[in-house]
Amino acid sequence: xxxxxxxxxxxxxxxxxxxxxxxxxxxxxxxxxxxSHGAHLLILTMGSFGGSAPPVLADGVTDYVDPLPQALxxxxxxxxxxxxxxxxxxxxxAYHELKTDDMTLMKGSEHDE
Amino acid sequence: MNQVLYIFIPLIAALxxxxxxxxxxxxxxxxxxxxxxxxxxxxxxxxxxxIAAGESFIGTIQWIPSLGISFVSYLDGLSLLxxxxxxxxxxxxxxxxxxxxxxxKEQLHNFYIYLLxxxxxxxxxxxxxxxxxLYLFWELTSVSSFLLIGYWYNRDQSRFGALKSMMxxxxxxxxxxxxxxxxxxxxxxxxxxxxxxxxPELATNDTFIMxxxxxxxxxxxxxxxxxxxxWLPDAMEAPTPVSAYLHSATMVxxxxxxxxxxxxxxxxxEVWIWLVSGIGLLTLMWGSFFAVKQxxxxxxxxxxxxxxxxxxxxxxxxxxxxxxxxxxxDTVFKYAAFAAIFHLINHxxxxxSLFMIAGIVDHETGTRDIxxxxxxxxxxxISFTIALIGGFSMxxxxxxxxxxxxxxxxxxxxxxxxxxxxxxxxxxxxxPIFAWIASIFTFVYSFxxxxxxxxxxxxxxxxxxxxxEAPIGMLISPAILAVLVIVIFFIPNLITDTFVKPAVTxxxxxxxxxxxxxxxxxxxxxxxxxxxxxxxxxxxxxxLLYFTLAKWQKVYKVFPAxxxxxxxxxxxxxxxxxxxxxxxxxxYMTGSNRRYLSYMFTAFAxxxxxxxxxxxxxxxxxxxxxxxxxxxxxxxxxxIIGTITTVFAKSRITSIVALGxxxxxxxxxxxxxxxxxxxxxxxxxxxxxxxxxxxAFYHLPKFQKxxxxxxxxxxxxxxxxxxxxxxxxVALSSHSQKLIPSIADYYKDTVYSLAGGGNIVNVILVDYRxxxxxxxxxxxxxxxxxxxxxxxxxxSKKGGKL
Numbered sequence: 001x002x003x004x005x006x007x008x009x010x011x012x013x014x015x016x017x018x019x020x021x022x023x024x025x026x027x028x029x030x031x032x033x034x035x036s037h038g039a040h041l042l043i044l045t046m047g048s049f050g051g052s053a054p055p056v057l058a059d060g061v062t063d064y065v066d067p068l069p070q071a072l073x074x075x076x077x078x079x080x081x082x083x084x085x086x087x088x089x090x091x092x093x094a095y096h097e098l099k100t101d102d103m104t105l106m107k108g109s110e111h112d113e
Numbered sequence: 114m115n116q117v118l119y120i121f122i123p124l125i126a127a128l129x130x131x132x133x134x135x136x137x138x139x140x141x142x143x144x145x146x147x148x149x150x151x152x153x154x155x156x157x158x159x160x161x162x163x164i165a166a167g168e169s170f171i172g173t174i175q176w177i178p179s180l181g182i183s184f185v186s187y188l189d190g191l192s193l194l195x196x197x198x199x200x201x202x203x204x205x206x207x208x209x210x211x212x213x214x215x216x217x218k219e220q221l222h223n224f225y226i227y228l229l230x231x232x233x234x235x236x237x238x239x240x241x242x243x244x245x246x247l248y249l250f251w252e253l254t255s256v257s258s259f260l261l262i263g264y265w266y267n268r269d270q271s272r273f274g275a276l277k278s279m280m281x282x283x284x285x286x287x288x289x290x291x292x293x294x295x296x297x298x299x300x301x302x303x304x305x306x307x308x309x310x311x312x313p314e315l316a317t318n319d320t321f322i323m324x325x326x327x328x329x330x331x332x333x334x335x336x337x338x339x340x341x342x343x344w345l346p347d348a349m350e351a352p353t354p355v356s357a358y359l360h361s362a363t364m365v366x367x368x369x370x371x372x373x374x375x376x377x378x379x380x381x382x383e384v385w386i387w388l389v390s391g392i393g394l395l396t397l398m399w400g401s402f403f404a405v406k407q408x409x410x411x412x413x414x415x416x417x418x419x420x421x422x423x424x425x426x427x428x429x430x431x432x433x434x435x436x437x438x439x440x441x442x443d444t445v446f447k448y449a450a451f452a453a454i455f456h457l458i459n460h461x462x463x464x465x466s467l468f469m470i471a472g473i474v475d476h477e478t479g480t481r482d483i484x485x486x487x488x489x490x491x492x493x494x495i496s497f498t499i500a501l502i503g504g505f506s507m508x509x510x511x512x513x514x515x516x517x518x519x520x521x522x523x524x525x526x527x528x529x530x531x532x533x534x535x536x537x538x539x540x541x542x543x544x545p546i547f548a549w550i551a552s553i554f555t556f557v558y559s560f561x562x563x564x565x566x567x568x569x570x571x572x573x574x575x576x577x578x579x580x581x582e583a584p585i586g587m588l589i590s591p592a593i594l595a596v597l598v599i600v601i602f603f604i605p606n607l608i609t610d611t612f613v614k615p616a617v618t619x620x621x622x623x624x625x626x627x628x629x630x631x632x633x634x635x636x637x638x639x640x641x642x643x644x645x646x647x648x649x650x651x652x653x654x655x656x657l658l659y660f661t662l663a664k665w666q667k668v669y670k671v672f673p674a675x676x677x678x679x680x681x682x683x684x685x686x687x688x689x690x691x692x693x694x695x696x697x698x699x700x701y702m703t704g705s706n707r708r709y710l711s712y713m714f715t716a717f718a719x720x721x722x723x724x725x726x727x728x729x730x731x732x733x734x735x736x737x738x739x740x741x742x743x744x745x746x747x748x749x750x751x752x753i754i755g756t757i758t759t760v761f762a763k764s765r766i767t768s769i770v771a772l773g774x775x776x777x778x779x780x781x782x783x784x785x786x787x788x789x790x791x792x793x794x795x796x797x798x799x800x801x802x803x804x805x806x807x808x809a810f811y812h813l814p815k816f817q818k819x820x821x822x823x824x825x826x827x828x829x830x831x832x833x834x835x836x837x838x839x840x841x842x843v844a845l846s847s848h849s850q851k852l853i854p855s856i857a858d859y860y861k862d863t864v865y866s867l868a869g870g871g872n873i874v875n876v877i878l879v880d881y882r883x884x885x886x887x888x889x890x891x892x893x894x895x896x897x898x899x900x901x902x903x904x905x906x907x908x909s910k911k912g913g914k915l
Binding site for chain 2: 001002003004005006007008009010011012013014015017018019020021022023024026027029030033034037038040041042044045046047048049050051052053054055056057064065066067068070071073074075077078079081082083084085086088089090091092093095096103104106
């Protein structure tokens with residue numbers, strides 16, 4: 001399973017990269033969303049899927065899955081949410097101020113040209 | 114008082130100059146400045162008797178003891194001679210500048226601060242025994258020279274000249290620093306005296322030649338040797354006192370000093386002898402030849418300085434031959450170093466006075482263009498007399514000191530062909546020929562300078578001012594120098610015993626232990642010999658050439674300006690640095706985000722994939738892999754479909770919904786991988802995110818709503834595939850080789866006994882690793898505040914208020 005998941009993560013990263021390199025700001029943010037999904041799944045996969053019970057103490061169970069990657073992912077989900085939310089509002093403001101979401105038009109000041 | 118502190122006296126005095134300038138307006142600030150060099154001359158004069166007797170003095174002030182860096186003032190024959198030149202000519206130049214610069218119109222405090230700074234720096238250069246502090250002072254001379262050349266900073270030419278000299282001398286200084294560091298690594302010390310002591314061992318080192326060339330480059334750039342002389346003519350934009358001081362008598366001789374100082378270390382090398390004497394001779398030829406072309410008085414003097422510096426340099430190179438000759442004290446090679454130092458003194462006297470005369474002519478007539486000048490002889494008789502003395506001395510006419518040193522120069526050059534090492538017996542014959550030709554041109558431009566300015570017809574209609582004789586105060590300094598020119602001719606041995614012999618002892622310590630052992634007696638009359646015949650030849654041909662000047666001056670037009678070294682410099686600065694480098698950086702700094710991301714991720718992927726294969730780190734092992742279930746396959750298919758839809762969706766709304774689908778699939782993955790907390794969080798957060806995405810989508814401005822499908826591009830696809838492959842490879846090989854077991858067992862065992870909880874993930878979050886959670890909360894809080902700020906607070910475009 002881990003082998004298959006490695007390919008799935010690679011696929012998610014690939015798709016995310018493709019979106020991040022696009023012109024539209026919104027697509028870039030969608031790309032970062034995909035990227036964080038890929039990263040979270042990667043962390044989980046690297047922790048290995050050994051164990052058959054969720055990491056909650058229960059009588060008579062010893063075969064818990066690794067809880068540490070889950071704790072890490074939980075933190076990562078919240079942080080990536082915070083950042084994504086900020087990015088979205090940033091994009092929203094950029095629409096308002098610049099009247100465009102085309103990245104090729106958002107290039108520095110005229111002095112840089 | 115520590116001897117080192119005398120170096121800093123001008124610098125300390127400089128601090129008070131703005132005060133004098135602002136508070137005491139009625140007295141020219143220069144009078145206060147004048148005290149400094151006069152006091153220093155008096156101080157250094159007291160050393161003369163003991164140093165002439167062969168003693169040396171050393172003073173040290175620790176600067177960075179832990180790195181072994183200190184200010185060391187070492188006074189021997191060579192550094193005392195230079196110190197006296199610096200302070201002596203400095204005093205005369207300050208006196209001259211008092212009358213040259215107007216008290217009310219000029220920014221005098223700036224001028225004198227730079228000048229005093231320069232004086233300190235120069236004293237530091239010639240006295241430092243520690244190479245790092247020598248370099249420090251060396252760069253300080255470059256900086257203060259830059260400031261002085263650009264003194265009239267509202268003129269374009271001044272700024273151009275200042276920048277050019279800065280570029281060239283600082284580049285050379287940097288290279289020289291490299292040479293110093295190499296030397297110190299080889300010898301294990303920064304002290305020049307200690308390095309001289311271990312010269313034979315140093316010569317066997319691999320990097321010896323490299324250090325030699327680097328230090329020579331420093332000396333050549335500073336002393337305006339070929340091909341680095343180009344900054345000196347442009348430095349003539351400085352006020353004339355500066356040209357007289359820096360660009361004839363002192364700073365340009367810093368390179369000469371450096372070569373003389375390092376001769377005991379490097380003279381054993383053939384490269385040193387060839388480079389120093391060859392480049393010196395070439396500079397001598399080149400400078401004297403092009404001096405005749407110039408029409409600006411100061412430009413003539415600039416080229417003449419270049420040429421005379423080349424003369425001194427070539428003499429030092431030939432002087433180094435003495436190290437290779439058995440019983441050198443009995444051969445003529447001993448003349449070379451002696452002549453170099455003697456000519457150095459002579460050059461400082463006559464060139465200083467000539468520059469001052471050029472300044473006087475400029476001051477009193479308003480122009481320095483030799484084509485407009487003429488016939489000033491009867492109007493400015495004193496200036497003419499001084500110019501005549503200086504000019505004749507420069508030309509090497511008897512009764513003036515230039516004659517003596519030129520005779521010795523010819524003697525030394527004639528001796529070169531008798532030297533049988535390093536192919537000098539073949540090529541050495543060129544030395545006296547070149548020297549002779551250069552001397553003819555020197556004669557021509559000396560006459561050209563003096564007589565085109567002062568004799569002939571007065572062209573009063575072309576002169577901006579009505580010419581008249583300079584004020585007496587302005588004439589004092591050049592007059593003193595002119596008197597010295599004659600005095601040195603009549604009592605040369607007094608000067609050589611006092612100054613030249615101790616200096617020669619410092620340059621050739623293996624030859625002489627004591628100045629008294631230098632048994633050279635300067636005499637004006639040697640009897641009829643080759644040198645005398647050559648001198649007569651110089652006069653005859655020189656006079657012929659001078660009188661036919663109008664006919665052959667066209668020759669210079671043959672040399673097109675296009676191929677000159679100045680054009681090369683302009684090309685390097687404007688085209689190479691400004692234009693090409695600019696377009697190079699513009700070619701990749703496009704300001705496009707996508708470009709930069711592509712560069713970054715391509716590099717990233719290449720590095721990781723490359724490292725994986727070079728280090729042979731890629732391993733796939735199926736052993737520890739868990740079994741695959743059907744519902745997992747279904748989820749994976751769902752995820753892939755969702756992802757593909759996200760990427761290739763025609764409209765943004767499809768994309769967003771598909772992203773939501775991917776997020777929910779991920780939370781389903783969390784369910785089947787036994788991660789209930791994750792599944793819960795993922796569900797909630799995905800919902801909010803999609804809502805936010807929709808909000809952002811809703812607010813798209815109208816005209817952008819014409820949606821286009823993202824166009825497929827090869828470059829983009831390539832970068833994405835590379836990144837995907839990289840992640841997969843890293844995931845596979847890191848899964849296949851686990852080096853250490855997980856610490857999860859500790860959490861599982863102690864979650865209840867130590868932490869009193871049942872949900873292991875939650876306990877890790879708030880108990881074992883509570884700090885992560887604390888700062889994750891902080892991140893959320895900051896994001897919340899930032900979002901609030903972004904929406905609520907804005908600079909209004911008109912008022913600029915919040």
